Amino acid sequence: MKHSEKAVELFMKGANCSQSVFAAFSDVTGIEEKAALRLSSSFGGGISRLRETCGACLGMCLAAGAVFGYDNIESHEAKKEHYAKIQGLVKEFVNKNGSYTCRVILGETENENTLVPEERTAEYYGKRRCCIECIRSAAEILDKYIEENT
DSSP: OOHHHHHHHHHHTTOOHHHHHHHHTHHHHOOOHHHHHHHTGGGHHHHTTSOOBOHHHHHHHHHHHHHHOOOOTTOHHHHHHHHHHHHHHHHHHHHHHSOSBHHHHHTOSSOOOOSSOOOOOHHHHHHTHHHHHHHHHHHHHHHHHHHHHO
């Protein structure tokens, strides 16, 4: 199964956008799916429903960090190179989705900033077609990047 298909499947089962993308790459990151779901659980809804940075974009960045990140925290060059990679991925995400800000993608003019996630119903998924597309594109962007850089 493609990572994009797995990511959409996870979303349709109830995972948030970030969990959907990050956990879909468990086979590549080496992080067990259950741990990936926990690690990315705070970033759905544009960071815990704050409608800021898109969770799908964040999940993509988390997975990219797990695969390509640096661990030499004293290396300015490693940090610089990694930030360039991530900015490139985010730029491609914006090119495909128009923004990396959740509320902009959703077409919301105000930040709801509510703690209560919406129930996952057919109506919810109908309203969240843009989320499904963001999830799919985030996984496709990362798959392409991994293929070209490993």
